[in-house]
Amino acid sequence: MREQRSQEPTARAVTMADVAERAGVSVATVSRVISESRPVAESLRDAVLGAASELGYQVNLVGRALRKGRTSTVGLLVPDLDNPFFSSLAQHLSTAFEGSATDMLVFSTCGDLEVERRGVESFLGRQVDAVVMIPCHEIDSTASVLRAAQASLTVQLDRQVVDADVHFVGCDNAQGMGLITRHIRRDVDVADKPAVYVGAHAVSSTGHERFEHFTREFPESPTYLGEFDFGWGQQAVDQILEDGMTRGTIVAAADIIALGVIARLHHHGLRVPDDFRVIGFDGIGVARFAHPTLTTVRQPVEEIGRTVLDLISSPSSKPAPRAIRIAPNFVAGNSSPA
Amino acid sequence: MREQRSQEPTARAVTMADVAERAGVSVATVSRVISESRPVAESLRDAVLGAASELGYQVNLVGRALRKGRTSTVGLLVPDLDNPFFSSLAQHLSTAFEGSATDMLVFSTCGDLEVERRGVESFLGRQVDAVVMIPCHEIDSTASVLRAAQASLTVQLDRQVVDADVHFVGCDNAQGMGLITRHIRRDVDVADKPAVYVGAHAVSSTGHERFEHFTREFPESPTYLGEFDFGWGQQAVDQILEDGMTRGTIVAAADIIALGVIARLHHHGLRVPDDFRVIGFDGIGVARFAHPTLTTVRQPVEEIGRTVLDLISSPSSKPAPRAIRIAPNFVAGNSSPA
DNA sequence: TTGTAGGCGTTATCAC
DNA sequence: GTGATAACGCCTACAA
Numbered sequence: 001m002r003e004q005r006s007q008e009p010t011a012r013a014v015t016m017a018d019v020a021e022r023a024g025v026s027v028a029t030v031s032r033v034i035s036e037s038r039p040v041a042e043s044l045r046d047a048v049l050g051a052a053s054e055l056g057y058q059v060n061l062v063g064r065a066l067r068k069g070r071t072s073t074v075g076l077l078v079p080d081l082d083n084p085f086f087s088s089l090a091q092h093l094s095t096a097f098e099g100s101a102t103d104m105l106v107f108s109t110c111g112d113l114e115v116e117r118r119g120v121e122s123f124l125g126r127q128v129d130a131v132v133m134i135p136c137h138e139i140d141s142t143a144s145v146l147r148a149a150q151a152s153l154t155v156q157l158d159r160q161v162v163d164a165d166v167h168f169v170g171c172d173n174a175q176g177m178g179l180i181t182r183h184i185r186r187d188v189d190v191a192d193k194p195a196v197y198v199g200a201h202a203v204s205s206t207g208h209e210r211f212e213h214f215t216r217e218f219p220e221s222p223t224y225l226g227e228f229d230f231g232w233g234q235q236a237v238d239q240i241l242e243d244g245m246t247r248g249t250i251v252a253a254a255d256i257i258a259l260g261v262i263a264r265l266h267h268h269g270l271r272v273p274d275d276f277r278v279i280g281f282d283g284i285g286v287a288r289f290a291h292p293t294l295t296t297v298r299q300p301v302e303e304i305g306r307t308v309l310d311l312i313s314s315p316s317s318k319p320a321p322r323a324i325r326i327a328p329n330f331v332a333g334n335s336s337p338a
Numbered sequence: 339m340r341e342q343r344s345q346e347p348t349a350r351a352v353t354m355a356d357v358a359e360r361a362g363v364s365v366a367t368v369s370r371v372i373s374e375s376r377p378v379a380e381s382l383r384d385a386v387l388g389a390a391s392e393l394g395y396q397v398n399l400v401g402r403a404l405r406k407g408r409t410s411t412v413g414l415l416v417p418d419l420d421n422p423f424f425s426s427l428a429q430h431l432s433t434a435f436e437g438s439a440t441d442m443l444v445f446s447t448c449g450d451l452e453v454e455r456r457g458v459e460s461f462l463g464r465q466v467d468a469v470v471m472i473p474c475h476e477i478d479s480t481a482s483v484l485r486a487a488q489a490s491l492t493v494q495l496d497r498q499v500v501d502a503d504v505h506f507v508g509c510d511n512a513q514g515m516g517l518i519t520r521h522i523r524r525d526v527d528v529a530d531k532p533a534v535y536v537g538a539h540a541v542s543s544t545g546h547e548r549f550e551h552f553t554r555e556f557p558e559s560p561t562y563l564g565e566f567d568f569g570w571g572q573q574a575v576d577q578i579l580e581d582g583m584t585r586g587t588i589v590a591a592a593d594i595i596a597l598g599v600i601a602r603l604h605h606h607g608l609r610v611p612d613d614f615r616v617i618g619f620d621g622i623g624v625a626r627f628a629h630p631t632l633t634t635v636r637q638p639v640e641e642i643g644r645t646v647l648d649l650i651s652s653p654s655s656k657p658a659p660r661a662i663r664i665a666p667n668f669v670a671g672n673s674s675p676a
Numbered sequence: 677t678t679g680t681a682g683g684c685g686t687t688a689t690c691a692c
Numbered sequence: 693g694t695g696a697t698a699a700c701g702c703c704t705a706c707a708a
């Protein structure tokens with residue numbers, strides 16, 4: 001026979017003083033037991049833990065944070081959680097922190113610079129131990145990045161602003177694009193299916209770098225630049241067809257763009273990879289949803305998460321700013337087979 | 339000529355006392371100006387704001403939180419941020435909080451009950467103003483939900499545990515399944531394409547309810563139960579084909595399952611919707627990635643986010659626990675056309 | 677309207 | 693090894 005259990009917000013919080021009184025010791029001793037900061041005689045330890053348990057005591061981390069000057073909190077600033085690659089980064093960052101007693105504040109900027117600025121201020125006001133941010137814009141986000149870095153340990157994730165000497169962890173885009181161009185040179189008859197690039201305007205370092213390394217390898221190839229989203233991939237296909245292409249190898253700057261490209265090619269009755277090959281970049285989980293499966297370059301998000309954690313919890317409190325580039329892996333799919 | 343600007347973590351934080359000294363007023367006055375809690379003579383106000391600005395003062399929210407007993411923080415507990423529907427909920431919750439000076443702690447439980455338990459404890463220790471959680475399990479998460487509700491304002495999101503009188507905001511699954519069954523009765527020749535259900539084991543209220551309402555309408559139809567993921571959708575197709583079906587209308591309990599179903603049908607050379615119709619549930623953004631586009635029932639995530647916010651920032655500090663069910667919308671796609 | 681002072685819950689320093 | 697006590701940064705009676 002189960003009874004309705006109802007919601008009854010807290011009467012008054014149990015504090016260390018309550019535990020101390022109950023256990024017949026001083027608050028200092030309670031603190032030492034709870035925080036395990038110093039050895040305490042076993043008898044007192046048991047008394048304290050017993051009292052704490054009976055009273056349902058739980059440490060108040062706000063009080064602790066104020067006293068210690070550390071919050072065990074990191075702030076993650078991300079342009080859009082609806083973007084599968086960004087939410088994947090958030091997921092793996094969260095799991096990397098798992099067990100380190102660190103919690104993660106998440107703030108979505110919706111790609112808006114002013115919102116991004118406020119997000120940084122909010123995190124700093126909350127005294128986060130570190131700010132991890134995916135800057136919205138390669139240039140215009142510089143002020144926010146520098147502001148964060150001046151007041152807190154800061155790591156740029158995935159994208160970095162130009163000209164700021166602040167930690168960065170992201171994919172080695174040069175190497176990733178190298179994997180793609182090598183695949184094309186080896187497996188594709190470029191005379192039959194010329195390479196085309198569908199990328200993003202150079203407002204982010206990722207868009208910038210991927211474009212640069214593609215054009216270095218295929219300087220004569222046409223390029224189309226838009227946004228990092230599904231809709232742009234669709235539009236790009238229309239432009240490519242208007243420009244008279246009927247066959248080709250479309251290199252997209254991101255999987256999400258590639259998925260839009262594939263969807264639109266299907267819509268026009270074109271076959272992948274028979275008419276157009278399609279190659280993506282990022283390795284998002286939903287790339288499996290594509291039909292055919294997407295040939296892409298995968299960023300090792302788990303490793304990226306761990307790397308950020310290492311940087312943040314570095315023993316030296318002030319490590320030299322570094323740009324860490326993680327090597328991506330080629331993922332063979334059917335959208336551009338070997 | 340731009341110089342390298344480098345990362346130099348804070349010397350010492352500027353405090354209200356510093357501002358007060360500089361402005362030649364008391365800390366109380368500074369506090370009143372900064373927090374806009376009481377009127378202050380304009381001359382002093384200007385002096386304070388000037389001093390604050392010169393010193394680069396920013397309020398320390400940890401100190402404020404300790405004093406006020408409110409942190410302006412809510413904790414979001416989610417099983418998996420890599421799940422597009424959950425990350426979409428996170429995104430819209432984040433944007434709903436935008437401008438309310440409330441920040442969001444996010445914790446991914448990875449579907450693990452013990453991790454979920456620890457997440458709740460961590461949030462409570464951090465004195466969050468509210469806990470918003472998507473429980474992992476319909477029954478086994480009950481303890482965590484009740485623990486949260488006993489210590490803080492708590493809202494269950496999307497899924498609810500049985501037998502706990504705690505706020506809930508989620509989709510009206512009965513109504514959603516009603517939209518689907520109505521579509522089938524109206525647009526599908528069930529004699530030619532019999533209905534099949536591919537759902538999830540009843541470990542979550544969503545899985546439970548959707549299954550229940552489907553079988554109520556189609557009691558004779560075969561049902562296949564697995565997980566809420568892409569891989570299960572693929573497996574289910576193999577089972578359905580092994581069981582000898584060659585045509586049918588597959589109702590999936592979630593879009594993510596439906597996408598796996600479609601991918602696997604293609605793999606077997608079967609056509610959608612010619613051989614098998616496919617219908618999803620949730621309305622995740624990536625449903626557009628499917629080819630053909632997915633016929634589904636969309637949960638209004640924006641409205642869900644706003645509703646949670648309303649509940650949390652309710653003026654009455656102790657509103658009666660309520661289950662709020664938001665009506666979903668039918669989204670016509672090509673995977674099951676009219 | 678402004679200042680003084682106490683305390684939110686915790687930890688660190690200093691005695692014992 | 694243990695206890696008293698002073699901060700941490702802020703807000704809010706209370707007094708002036």
